[in-house]
Amino acid sequence: MKSFACSVLMLLSFCTVTSASDRPPNVIVFLADDLGYGDLGCYGNPIIETPNLDRFASEGVLLTDCHSAGTVCSPSRAGLLTGRQPYRSGFFYIHSRKTFLRDQEVTLAEILKTKGYETAFWGKWHLSTLEESDHGHPGPGEQGFDYWMGTTLNAFDKLGGPRRPKAFIKNGKPVGKVEQWYCDAIVDDACDWLMNTRNKQQPFFMFVCSHEPHTPIDPPESYRDRYASDRVDQLEKQIRYGRVARPTRNLDEHKQDYYATVSQLDNAFGRLMKSLQTEGLAEETIVVFTSDNGPETPVTFEESRGQWEDPIRDKCFGTPGPLRGMKRYPYEGGHRVPGIVRYPHVIPANSKSDVLFNGTDLLPTVCNLVGAAIPINRNIDGVNAFPAFLGKEIERRDSPIWFYPHHGDTWFRMPQISLRRDRYTLVAWLPKRSPGVSLDEWFATSDPDRAELYDLSNDLEQSNDIATQHPDLVRSMKAEMTRLWRAMRDEGRAGLAQ
Incomplete structure (x- = not known):
């Protein structure tokens, strides 16, 4: 059980809720994994087809200066959920047996529950070992989520290959292998929860974390085939990779797999948005789409030191666009990521904002928006950055900082x-x-x-x-x-x- 109480919370009320109903807005956060700043059509990618996310951007605000809380996955996820620079939570690098999100941390899900929200999580957790949740590792259920279905890490399945995710765990219990690609599996379950399972009298918070386009990359052929052309081959030669050295060996045969995986992710996100529309909830829901860090790069010969090469990373063709650096790098390409936010009648449609929004800002921003409360007995590094969604400057006590x-x-x-x-x-x-x-x-x-x-x-x-x-x-x-x-x-x- 958590030990914090309302007596140590402070009500923040910067923003006035503007919603089609009397209750506060629903909240959906969709987190991609290793998606680069330049990987989407709406961010200028000339190759990858992302019609759903492009349309989503036209319905809200496209952030040109959006940042993950960390340069790798676990720190970034910790920062999103706690509003704290991930080092404060002990995340110097990725989650391990000794490094996990402690019970004393207070998450956005827990805070929203104090306002009557029903909370749910899907996908890659990477903040504790779910298989050992009874042995000192708090899982999503202990961190404020009423319903959850996820995996500890990525879609590595030692028995069935990369296209079949390892067995999911749902509400603490294994459910067996799910015969779907990862993003399809979690979105299908999320759509079912949204349409059939949740308590429709309560506002909700959905945190959906895909593993795509993280390795292993093995999309359906139907997506891959659309990128097998001379035009794609020529365009790829113009793509920039953050001035990060790539292998000298020829990896051209793999680029279609990466492009296809991003398109598959786009399709899954579109299906979730369609379910939201079908339920008549689009106008009373704020939806945030972003990524946990910059794009992965294949292992170079120099990095392998002649001892090994990592074939599953040969398919990494993500791009940070014009930025320097990629995943892990404190240069901009390591943590400046796509950020798209839609909240009809509040955030102007088809707008852009060049005001910086950081991953640690999510918690205080949502709390202010819904009239929730944040803890005052701990350091919160993020700020209410909702004005950034409107293209307005915000004030910060401290400058944003990133570590690797x-x-x-x-x-x-x-x-x-x-x-x-x-x-x-x-x-x-x-x-x-x-x-x-x-x-x-x-x-x-x-x-x-x-x-x-x-x-x-x-x-x-x-x-x-x-x-x-x-x-x-x-x-x-x-x-x-x-x-x-x-x-x-x-x-x-x-x-x-x-």
């Missing part, structure tokens, strides 16, 4: 931290780890060292380091980065020690 605490081997050659202030982004490296120093000790004692500065208003590719031209700005941003890094890192380490 890799161990600094030379083959990665990338920074560990980035911080965003207005149009400027500072990226920084921790000092090189000395021989014999453990990773934990290195993180605990290291502060940002070497840094680069970029002006994103004219340098989205982060190709022109202007640090030497703005020493005072670098000094100021680095000081804030160090302060936030220390506070978040130390809070997370203290929580894991409990």
Whole structure:
């Protein structure tokens, strides 16, 4: 059981609910996995067909400066649900037996339940081990979801191959292998819950987390065939991959699989939106579509060090569009992601916003929108960013910050931290780890060292380091980065020690 109570909550009321009914709006969050900033037609992809998401964007706002809370999956998901920079929750990297979303964390689902919401989750959880929920790992049910059907990780099935997801767990009980592709399985169940199972007297919160287009990638042939053409081959040569090295071996035969998987995801999302429309709920529901981090890149020979290559990542043809970096990278391409929000009669249709929205903003934004309450006994890093959906500036106490605490081997050659202030982004490296120093000790004692500065208003590719031209700005941003890094890192380490 959770220990927080309404006595430690504070009511926030920035936004007035505007809905077709007297009750607060329903909330749907659809989270794709490893979908790049440049992977959708509405974000300029010249190849991949995404008619449902393109239409969805025309009905709401397309965010051009939307960010995941982390540069990899577990931290990003923790930030979405808690409103906290994921390091505070102990997520330095991905979930493991010792790293999971603790019971003392307060999630958006739990908060919405205090306002009478029925809550439901589908898909990839990756915040604890669902198969061991009785052994100290809180699952979706313990984190506020009344109904849930999901898997711990991705659709790896050691028996049936990648196109068949591993056995789902529903409300804590295994339901056996589901003979469908992952996005189809979770959307079918979500549509059934929406139309037949939920209590229709209550508002609802649906959190739908697909594994697509994360590996393994193995779409139906009907989707793959549409991308087998000379035109696609020529267009792919124009696609940018964040200035990240790709394998020298020829992977062209696999690109159709990636494009097809994104189209399959688009179709699944469209079916969910159709069910919402059929139920007559579209106008009283705010729907958020986004991704957990930037796109994956195939393993390079240098990365494999001649010892191994990862064939399931040979099919990764996701793109960050004009941005630098991909998944894991603190450069923009690692955490700037698609973000589309629809709320009829409140958010203008067919609009765009270049105001920054971060994954940690989801919790306080939704709480403000529905008149819910957020905890005051913990650090909440996100802010009410609903004005961003209207193209209006928002105020932040602290600058958004992202981490990828890799161990600094030379083959990665990338920074560990980035911080965003207005149009400027500072990226920084921790000092090189000395021989014999453990990773934990290195993180605990290291502060940002070497840094680069970029002006994103004219340098989205982060190709022109202007640090030497703005020493005072670098000094100021680095000081804030160090302060936030220390506070978040130390809070997370203290929580894991409990």
